[in-house]
Amino acid sequence: MTTKEYYEIRDVLIWTNWLAIQVVVVVVVVVVVVVVVIVVVVLVVVVVVVVVVVVVVVVVVVEVVVVVVVVAAAAAVVVAVAAAAAAFHFLRPIVYRAQMLGLYSKSRRLCHHRSPDVSRASQDNVTQGQLNTSLMVLGSGVAQICSDPKLFVEGASSGDVSQGKLGNCWFVAASSCLASFKEVWHKVIPSAKAQEWDAEKPDNYQGIFKFQFWRYGHWVEVVIDDLLPTINDELVFIHSQSKNEFWSALLEKAYAKLFGNYEALDGGELSEALEDFTGGVSDTLDMLKMELAAKSEERVALFARMQKEMDRKSLMAASIPATSAEDMEATTDIGLVKGHAYGITAVKNVHLENSGLFGMFNREKLPMIRLRNPWGQGEWKGAFSDGSPEWDKIDKSDRDKIGLTFEEDGEFWMTFEDYCKYFVQTCICRVVNTSYLSLAKTWHEGLAHGAWAKPNRAGGCPNNKDTFLNNPQYSFDVTEDSDECMIQLMQKSTRDKEGSQNVTMGFTILKVEVNRQQRVHDLDLQERFTSTVYRNSRSIFLRHGPFKKGRYVVIPSTFDPGHEAEFLLRVYTSSANDFKELTLDRPKKPWYNCCARAPCLVTQIKVIRAADLMRQERDGEKVTTSTCKDTTSPEWNTSAIFYRSVPHKKPVKIQIWNDNILRDEFMGRHLLDSSNECRMQALEVGLMGQKAESNTIKPGKLTIVVTQSRQLMSV
Structure with a gap:
């Protein structure tokens, strides 16, 4: 091996060792980081678990504390209410006397200032003696009328009411009826026991009395003093057979004050006083x-x-x-x-x-x-x-x-x-029972205050075809067939307004479309269900039945157009009636959809009848109207109204279903896709299927009457 090869091999080994060392270091670092992360995660989990446990414990403790506090508070409220009721029961007469004492001076001045004018009441009838006022009991205890005055002597009875020198037999007869029913006169003469003269505590007597009368939808309180019209210390007007009993005379005075003076009570109708005593x-x-x-x-x-x-x-x-x-x-x-x-x-x-x-x-x-x-x-x-x-x-x-x-x-x-x-x-x-807790029949009341006013809410009776529908209109629903309804129209009394007279009034009831929300604009398109006789009376009453299931509109009106007056309308039905005034002439544009198109076509469809339908197998008996029971030729005579903005895209769908307990069965439908204007057009149309069977002809025919117009206020 040469020197060159030696050095090359050495360099490779050195580089390899260095690379291995770097890899080891990296692995160690990664392992350390992973371990640290795991430790941190574990610590975080532990902390979270501890926090959750603490929160749960705190919540449980808080809930327990809240429950304890609520129970304690409820117990305290019950105890407080019971204590207040007991205190009210025992302190009521004392409080009432204190109120009477505090208000005595002011009420005395008001009563003297606004006391019924007796000088005009019977100047033609009083032929002897001088008409004057005499205190029933003076503060000194010296009586000018009698020595032992009482509000009631052995309770109230019809014999306590005898007419005097005033032509108000209508009021006297109503008062004798009132005396026969303790529940009723307790409403007219509230706190009678507290107002009674107490011979043992004569200093408590303040000489003022409180009565209540029902007027135009509200109970009105009337406070009077004990000054009564007398001749030679004898009562001139209403009096009792018992010389020391004065509830009937004071009742007459309070009623006279309600209308201004005694003379205002000269002549009237029985119904007026009976309604003012009861609100019935x-x-x-x-x-x-x-x-x-x-x-x-x-x-x-x-x-x-x-x-x-x-x-x-x-x-x-x-x-x-x-x-x-x-x-x-x-x-x-x-x-x-x-x-x-x-x-x-x-x-x-x-x-x-x-x-x-x-x-x-x-x-x-x-x-x-x-x-x-x-x-x-x-x-x-x-x-x-x-x-x-x-x-x-x-x-x-x-x-x-x-x-x-x-x-x-x-x-x-x-x-x-x-x-x-x-x-x-x-x-x-x-007195109509509207209490849901009563065992007797309960009526549902709809009540509205309104007015006939110029220029567009005083249209007169139906004889005035061009203006009759300008009158106020109110809708109500009848949800059960053969239902009975009671309707009363009352105008504001003119007895307290000298020279004023009642207007001649009445009302008409129309059977309208089941979904009508707008005012009626064409009388000929609606069914005139019933109407009253027009009378010059304070109130008009109608008790009528049976009403068929559907929606009705009652239109109160004066006989002649242009007469202005305020009125109260009350409607009573056996079930909830959704009574309301119709104020809109056309549908309002939805506030949530500023881009919505306004309706351009109004369609009224009256479904008269169907014939020759296919008989369906029934899986249970459920009949909503007597005319549809077990028949293939039902009659409905029901109408509906639709306002459409895109008639050609949204046809009116008329569907017929067989009503079963478990599942209704489709029998056929008709699509009214025409937008042509027409008026009371009678059509006999066929029935088609739906969805996959949309082109399939179904058995039976449907008779309808259609009215369509682009004038939205024409229907």
Whole structure:
């Protein structure tokens, strides 16, 4: 081996050793780095685990603390509420007295300033003595009217209300009805016990009283003093048979203050006072038109209804309208007064007395009714009048049960047949039950305040075809077939506005498209379901049924266009009704889609019927409408309305399905893709399949009526 080769081999070995050393160093460094990373990761994992454990422990501790705090707080609230309730129960009379004492001076001045004007009330009727006001009880305890005044003497009864020298028999009759139901008059005379005169603590008496009346959708509180109109220390207006009982006189004064003065109460309708006492809806029945005297079945039905209304605490009254000025308050041969209101205080079946063992178990029942003359005198002179021999036919236990007395107190019994024969009008004021917690039938209420106002919301009655649909419009839904609805339209009272008169008003109900959200613009395209008679009255009431399932629009209006007034509309249905006012004439552009195209075509389709459909196998019984049950030729008479922006791309699809419990079956469809304008065009069209069978003709035909227009406000 030469020297050159030696050195070459040495250089290779040196370079190889150096490379090996570098590789070893790199491997060692990599191993060290990996070990360090692993250690760091392990440490991080350990730290994370520790942190998680700490957080979980803290959360658990916090939750436990929160639960303990919440339970303790709830217990404290329960204890506080119980303590507050107990304190309220025991301190309520004291608080009330303190409030009355603090407000006495101010209320006294207000009552003197705004006390009903009695000087104008009956200046023609008062013929002797001077009309003045006298304190019921003076601060010194010296009484000018009586020595032992009471708000109530042995509670309230119909005998506590007798008419005075004011032509307000309508109010007096309603007050006598009010007295018969404790639950009702407790609302009108709140905190009656706290307001009562306490002979043991005469210094607590402040001489002011609080009443509540329902006015135009709200309960209004009225505070009065104890100044009452008297002549020679005798009450001029409403008074009780008990000389020291004053609730009825104070009630009359509070009601007079509500309308400005006593004179405002001269003449009125029974329904007004009944509604103001209860917040209910009044239905006035014309028994002459119902021909009850000749129709026994209708008479039996009315008696059953009045019995039910009496059980529901409804207030009822009756009258015989005067046909002329000479007939006003004229007494007939049978003792009844024309142009006069009578309160109805009882409606009962009374057992006739029978002899023998069989008669004890099969006694005949006689429908009877008890009424009260607000004058406190002047009674019925026919069968079953006071002291008449017909009472001998009534079982003695029944006579005792109904509290029969023969006194000249204005209260009398008569058979229901005679009642239907001689009385003309019956007013029933029902307090509608809207409580979901009640066991009785619950009604769903829709309520809205509105107004007839110029220039475009006072269109008059349907006789004014060009303007009628300018009136306010309200929609409501009926979700069950054969449903019954109650609707009341009330205008703001003008009794407190001298020279003002009620407007003549009524309302019309239309059956419209099931999806209508906009106002109605064409009356001829809708079904006129029903309407009321237009009357110059404070309220109009309609109880109607059956309503078919669907959407309805009620349009309240005055008789003549251009008359302005405010009104309250109330709708009651058996199920939720989605009651609302229709304010839009056309659909609004969606706020979330500024690029959306506005509708250019409105289409109304009324599906009349289908015929010759293929009968389907049913896997269960489920029928939504009686007309579709087990038939291949159903009738719907249902309409819908559509606003389309691209009619040629979005046709109206009409599909027919067989309704089953588990799975509905498709029976056929029709596509309305035409955008041609038309009006009430009747079409009989065929049915096609869908998806893969879109070109397959299905059995049956469909009858529809189509209206289409590019004027969106024409339907």
